[in-house]
Amino acid sequence: MPETRSFRLGVAGPVGTGKSSLIATICRELADELRLGVITNDIYTDEDARLLRSAGVLDPDRIRAVETGACPHTAIRDDVTPNLIAVEDLERDFAPLDVVLVESGGDNLTATFSPALVDAQIFVLDVAGGGDVARKGGPGIARADLLVVNKTDLAPYVEVDVDRMVKDAEAARDGKPVLALSRKDPASVAKLKEWVRHMTAQVSTGDHTPVDPGPMAPHSHVGEDGSVITHVHTH
Amino acid sequence: MGTAELVALMLADGRLPTGGHTQSAGLEPAVRAGLGADGKQLHEVQTYARDRLRTVTRVDAAVAVVARHVILTGRPPEPPPSRVDWSAPGSPSREPWSPNHNPNSRLDATAEQAKPGGLGSGLGSGLEVVERAWAARVSSQVVREAVRRQGRLLLRLAGRVWPGVGEYLPPDGEIARPIVLGVVAAVTGLSAEQLARVVAYDDAQTVVSASLKLLPVDPAEAATWLAALHDDIEKLVADVAPLTDVDKIPANAAPLIDIHAQNHVTERMRLFHA
Ligand SMILES: Nc1nc2c(ncn2[C@@H]2O[C@H](COP(=O)(O)OP(=O)(O)OP(=O)(O)O)[C@@H](O)[C@H]2O)c(=O)[nH]1
Ligand SMILES: [Mg+2]
Numbered sequence: 001m002p003e004t005r006s007f008r009l010g011v012a013g014p015v016g017t018g019k020s021s022l023i024a025t026i027c028r029e030l031a032d033e034l035r036l037g038v039i040t041n042d043i044y045t046d047e048d049a050r051l052l053r054s055a056g057v058l059d060p061d062r063i064r065a066v067e068t069g070a071c072p073h074t075a076i077r078d079d080v081t082p083n084l085i086a087v088e089d090l091e092r093d094f095a096p097l098d099v100v101l102v103e104s105g106g107d108n109l110t111a112t113f114s115p116a117l118v119d120a121q122i123f124v125l126d127v128a129g130g131g132d133v134a135r136k137g138g139p140g141i142a143r144a145d146l147l148v149v150n151k152t153d154l155a156p157y158v159e160v161d162v163d164r165m166v167k168d169a170e171a172a173r174d175g176k177p178v179l180a181l182s183r184k185d186p187a188s189v190a191k192l193k194e195w196v197r198h199m200t201a202q203v204s205t206g207d208h209t210p211v212d213p214g215p216m217a218p219h220s221h222v223g224e225d226g227s228v229i230t231h232v233h234t235h
Numbered sequence: 236m237g238t239a240e241l242v243a244l245m246l247a248d249g250r251l252p253t254g255g256h257t258q259s260a261g262l263e264p265a266v267r268a269g270l271g272a273d274g275k276q277l278h279e280v281q282t283y284a285r286d287r288l289r290t291v292t293r294v295d296a297a298v299a300v301v302a303r304h305v306i307l308t309g310r311p312p313e314p315p316p317s318r319v320d321w322s323a324p325g326s327p328s329r330e331p332w333s334p335n336h337n338p339n340s341r342l343d344a345t346a347e348q349a350k351p352g353g354l355g356s357g358l359g360s361g362l363e364v365v366e367r368a369w370a371a372r373v374s375s376q377v378v379r380e381a382v383r384r385q386g387r388l389l390l391r392l393a394g395r396v397w398p399g400v401g402e403y404l405p406p407d408g409e410i411a412r413p414i415v416l417g418v419v420a421a422v423t424g425l426s427a428e429q430l431a432r433v434v435a436y437d438d439a440q441t442v443v444s445a446s447l448k449l450l451p452v453d454p455a456e457a458a459t460w461l462a463a464l465h466d467d468i469e470k471l472v473a474d475v476a477p478l479t480d481v482d483k484i485p486a487n488a489a490p491l492i493d494i495h496a497q498n499h500v501t502e503r504m505r506l507f508h509a
Contacts, residue, residue: 044504044506045503046503067505068256068257069256069448069508070448071256074256075256075257078250078252079250079252079253079254079255079256080252081252082254082388084391085387085388085391085407
C-alpha cells in the first residue's frame with residue numbers, strides 16, 4: 001500500500017437523504033484533526049461539489065466531481081475506475097490525506113460501493129422517506145458499516161417514530177451500528193464524529209476488513225413448512 | 236490468453252470497466268447545441284456518428300494501427316522532419332499560441348508531454364512519436380485531455396488483464412486511448428483490421444448509446460442506426476489498416492466537435508465527461 005493511501009469512506013443512499021450535508025458536517029467537525037478530501041458523483045449537475053465548496057468547510061481544491069454518465073450505480077459498483085483514479089489523484093495531489101470521502105450520486109436502495117473503491121461505507125436514509133424504509137431492507141441498509149437515519153428533527157412533521165425506525169434497522173443489521181442523526185442535534189453529530197475517528201484509526205492500523213454489502217438484498221421466501229426463510233445469496 | 240477475436244469483443248464491450256459510461260463521444264454538447272432538434276431530427280445522431288467515422292475517429296483508428304505496427308516491428312519510427320521550428324520564439328505563425336505569452340497556457344504542448352506518467356517521461360519504444368502525431372492532429376486541448384484520461388482508464392485495466400502491455404507503457408500514464416489500444420492489440424495479437432474495427436465500432440456505439448440518455452430514442456432504433464453504419468466502419472478499416480508510417484496518419488478534423496468539447500467543460504449541467 002503506498003504511503004499516501006487514505007481511508008476511503010463511501011457515502012451512499014437514496015437521493016436527497018442528506019449525503020452531501022453529512023459530508024459537510026464531517027468536514028466541518030473534523031477538518032482540524034484529519035486531513036480530508038472529497039469526491040462527489042453528481043448525477044446531472046456539479047451541485048454537490050458546489051454545495052460543499054461553498055459551505056466553506058474544506059479547501060475547494062480538495063473537492064472534486066466525477067461525472068457518471070447518468071449511471072451513478074455503475075460508477076460506484078460495476079466500473080469504479082473513474083472514481084478510483086479521482087481518489088488516487090486527490091491522494092497524490094494533497095498527500096498525505098487521512099480520509100477521502102466519496103459521495104455516491106444518490107441512486108436507489110440497491111446501490112452500494114464496491115470494495116475496490118472504498119474501505120468502509122455509510123448508508124444514509126432519512127425519516128422523510130418514510131418510517132418503513134429501514135424495515136424494507138436492502139444491501140446498504142443491512143450491511144453498510146454504518147446506517148444513518150437522518151433528519152430526525154423532521155420526524156414529528158412526517159409522523160415517523162424514530163426509535164421504531166432505528167429498531168427496525170437494527171433488526172435488519174445484525175448488530176451493526178445505526179445512528180439517528182440530525183445536524184440540529186449536537187449529541188448525534190458527536191456520535192458521527194466518533195464513528196469516523198474510530199474507523200479512521202481502525203483502517204490505518206489495518207484492523208478493519210472491508211465488508212461488501214453486495215448488490216443483492218437479503219430476501220425472504222416461504223419454506224416448505226410455511227416458515228419464512230430470510231437469506232442472502234452468496235453466489 | 237484468449238484468441239484475438241475474443242480480445243476484440245472484450246474491448247468493444249461497454250461493460251468492460253474502463254469508464255465507458257462516462258463518455259458520449261461529444262454527443263452531449265452537440266445535442267445541447269441543437270443536434271436532434273429536441274427529438275424532431277433523431278436521424279442526426281447517426282449522421283453525427285458517421286461524421287466522426289470520417290474525421291476524428293479515422294485519425295484515432297490510424298494512430299492505433301500505427302502504434303501497433305511500431306510495437307510489432309520493434310523499430311521506433313523516424314520522427315517527422317521538422318519543417319518549421321515550431322517552438323522558435325517569435326515565429327510568426329506560432330505567435331498567438333506561444334507559451335511565452337502565458338506561462339500557464341494550457342495549449343503548451345511541451346508542458347503536456349512533460350506530465351508525470353505521460354509518454355514524454357521517457358519511453359524508448361517510439362510511441363512518443365506516434366502520440367505526438369496524434370496530439371498534433373487533435374486541436375482541442377479539452378479533447379486531448381479527455382482522450383488521454385480514457386487512455387489511462389483503459390491502461391489501468393489492460394495492465395492487469397494483459398500484463399505484456401506494461402512492457403511498453405508506464406502504469407497509470409495519461410496516454411491517448413488509441414495508443415493504448417494499439418499496444419493492447421500488439422500484445423494480444425489483434426490484426427490491424429480488428430484493431431481499427433474496434434476503434435470505429437466503439438466510437439459509433441458510444442454515440443448511439445449516449446443518445447438513449449440524451450434524446451427520446453427508441454433503443455431498437457438506435458441499434459438500427461449502428462447496423463446502418465457498418466459500411467462506413469468497414470470503409471474506415473480498409474483505409475487505415477494498411478498504414479505503417481506516422482507521416483501517413485490522416486489529419487481529418489471536425490472543428491465543430493472541438494468547439495462543442497471546449498464548451499462542454501465549462502457547462503454546469505452535464506451527464507457525460509466528454
Ligand atoms: N431538517 C433537516 N434537513 C436536512 C438535514 N440534513 C440535510 N438536510 C436537507 O436535506 C436536503 C438534501 O440534502 P443533501 O445533503 O443535498 O442530500 P443528498 O443526499 O446529498 O442529495 P443528492 O446528492 O441530491 O442525492 C437539503 O435541503 C438539506 O438541507 C437534517 O439533519 N435536518
Ligand atoms: Mg448530494
